[in-house]
Amino acid sequence: xxxxxxxxxxxxxxxxxxxxxxxxxxxxxxxxxxxxxxxxxxxxxxxxxxxxxxxxxxxxxxxxxxxxxxxxxxxxxxxxxxxxxxxxxxxxxxxxxxxxxxxxxxxxxxxxxxxxxxxxxxxxxxxxxxxxxxxxxxxxxxxxxxxxxxxxxxxxxxxxxxxxxxxxxxxxxxxxxxxxxxxxxxxxxxxxxxxxxxxxxxxxxxxxxxxxxxxxxxxxxxxxxxxxxxxxxxxxxxxxxxxxxxxxxxxxxx
Ligand SMILES: [Zn+2]
Numbered sequence: 001x002x003x004x005x006x007x008x009x010x011x012x013x014x015x016x017x018x019x020x021x022x023x024x025x026x027x028x029x030x031x032x033x034x035x036x037x038x039x040x041x042x043x044x045x046x047x048x049x050x051x052x053x054x055x056x057x058x059x060x061x062x063x064x065x066x067x068x069x070x071x072x073x074x075x076x077x078x079x080x081x082x083x084x085x086x087x088x089x090x091x092x093x094x095x096x097x098x099x100x101x102x103x104x105x106x107x108x109x110x111x112x113x114x115x116x117x118x119x120x121x122x123x124x125x126x127x128x129x130x131x132x133x134x135x136x137x138x139x140x141x142x143x144x145x146x147x148x149x150x151x152x153x154x155x156x157x158x159x160x161x162x163x164x165x166x167x168x169x170x171x172x173x174x175x176x177x178x179x180x181x182x183x184x185x186x187x188x189x190x191x192x193x194x195x196x197x198x199x200x201x202x203x204x205x206x207x208x209x210x211x212x213x214x215x216x217x218x219x220x221x222x223x224x225x226x227x228x229x230x231x232x233x234x235x236x237x238x239x240x241x242x243x244x245x246x247x248x249x250x251x252x253x254x
Contacts, residue, residue: 013162039068040064041105076098089235091230091247092134093230095129097250099253119159136216137171138215139161140174142157143178144158175237179202192226200228203232204236206236214241214243218246219245222251
């Protein structure tokens, strides 16, 4: 039996410098209270009366303007299922949200701008994909490239995967590591899939074969574009002895 706490605690989702920066910001906000912090998602200035209301909010709501708060409450969860080729096997991928302009903006704020408060929103969206996916024994996050982790200060996928696993009552293990740097992955289209597959070949390695051997693994990632990343990760997990691999992603680019 895998100790849930033991595996979950193995990796830290934040770098020390990110946490130090956050503490410093909180200290500054306490010493010099300011109401003019713009919305973390759309950068609109927050009118003073709204800022006052916002101070009473918790989590993501505290950093969002009224417009984005309203949009967030209206984002529909549309669990969709697709299948992917992963070497000689196939995997099922359940996606939670439609990748529209607002969802893309939310994911970018979460991934690049340190708006980690949005994580619980993505976790509940992933939980809502349950009817569309198979049962799993263990959750494994798609690992973030070490250079990206250093640059951003936190691992956004690990944050979501860990909270999602807890919500589902499953263990979460860092079953994979990513070697090398992330490279240029900005523009991906379906026809780039074969090129992406060859770029990614050998970049993901299993680091916990004992945790995945014979188990049904659920990979978790933020956005699926060509599916090459998920396919490469799944192939590495199968090679490590995983019994079955499926995936859940926040959104899928159509
Ligand atoms: Zn906003």
